[in-house]
Amino acid sequence: MKREDIKKYIRNVPDFPKKGIVFRDITTLLLDGFAFHSTMNIFLEEFKGKHFDKIAAIESRGFVLGGALANMLQKGLILIRKPNKLPAETEKEEYELEYGTDALEIHKDAVKKGDKVLVIDDLLATGGTALSTCRLIEKLGGEVICFAFLIELSFLKGREKLHGYPILSFIDYTSE
Numbered sequence: 386m387k388r389e390d391i392k393k394y395i396r397n398v399p400d401f402p403k404k405g406i407v408f409r410d411i412t413t414l415l416l417d418g419f420a421f422h423s424t425m426n427i428f429l430e431e432f433k434g435k436h437f438d439k440i441a442a443i444e445s446r447g448f449v450l451g452g453a454l455a456n457m458l459q460k461g462l463i464l465i466r467k468p469n470k471l472p473a474e475t476e477k478e479e480y481e482l483e484y485g486t487d488a489l490e491i492h493k494d495a496v497k498k499g500d501k502v503l504v505i506d507d508l509l510a511t512g513g514t515a516l517s518t519c520r521l522i523e524k525l526g527g528e529v530i531c532f533a534f535l536i537e538l539s540f541l542k543g544r545e546k547l548h549g550y551p552i553l554s555f556i557d558y559t560s561e
Contacts, residue, residue, distance in 0.1 A: 386423035388555045394420040395536065395556065407561055409536050411446055411507050424555075425453045428505075428533065431553060432458060437501040437530045439463050441522060443489070443514055444470070447506035450535060454505060463495040463502065465518045476524055478517040489514060491521040498526030509534040509554055512543030519550065 394414035401408040414420050428450065441463040442451025448464065455462040468477065468488050475490040496502065502522050509515060509532070519529045529550055537544070537554035540561065544552055 386420065386427075388427055391420070391424055391427070391535070392556050394424075405561075409508060409538075409558065411535060415449060421453075424535070425450070425457065427555065428454050429457050431533070432503065432531075435503075435530075437503045439496070439500055439502050439527075441465055441491075441495075441502050441504045441518060441529075443504070443506040443518055446508075450507060451505040460503075463491065463522075465489050465491055465504075465514075465521065476521055478521045478524070480513040480517040482513065487513075489517045489521060491518075491525070493525065496522055496525035496527035500527040501530045502527045503531050503533060504529055505533045507534065508536040508538065509543045509547075509552070510538045510541045512541075512546030515543065516546045519547070 394417055396410040396413040398408040398410050439461040440451050440455045442448045443465045444467055452462055468490055471490055471492050474493045476493050477488050477490050479486050479488040504518050515532055522529055531551040532547055534554040536556045538558050540559055
């Protein structure tokens with residue numbers, strides 16, 4: 386399967402989570418064994434042989450992609466979660482939403498000084514969660530070497546918030 390073939394496995398759900406939004410649902414890709422395996426092989430080919438220490442996966446669909454890739458590459462997996470979900474001591478980073486704020490957390494011992502980290506999630510939209518993840522990793526002394534996304538909604542300009550960092554995305558939606 387080629388990168389451009391992935392898109393046909395993504396389900397579009399209109400008016401979710403609110404009217405006017407088209408949700409790009411990867412659960413249909415995950416349900417298809419061939420499509421999921423092929424997608425992970427595309428990620429593998431991209432990062433095989435690249436030097437980094439760990440993969441940071443953003444809650445929740447990023448966990449699926451990040452977990453599979455970390456296993457394939459034999460890398461450690463860092464979980465980036467919503468507040469109060471991690472059991473040990475955490476570092477927290479708040480970020481702005483369209484209407485209010487949200488936050489992400491990381492275990493304080495998940496990143497060692499000098500760790501090179503690949504950040505993975507299913508989707509890049511406005512860039513808020515990705516940038517917060519980057520800040521968490523850097524607070525702990527790590528270095529983000531690349532962001533990897535299955536889907537990018539380029540019309541939301543999330544890439545601009547991540548200026549200066551390498552960004553890889555396989556599917557780009559240029560409009561809603």
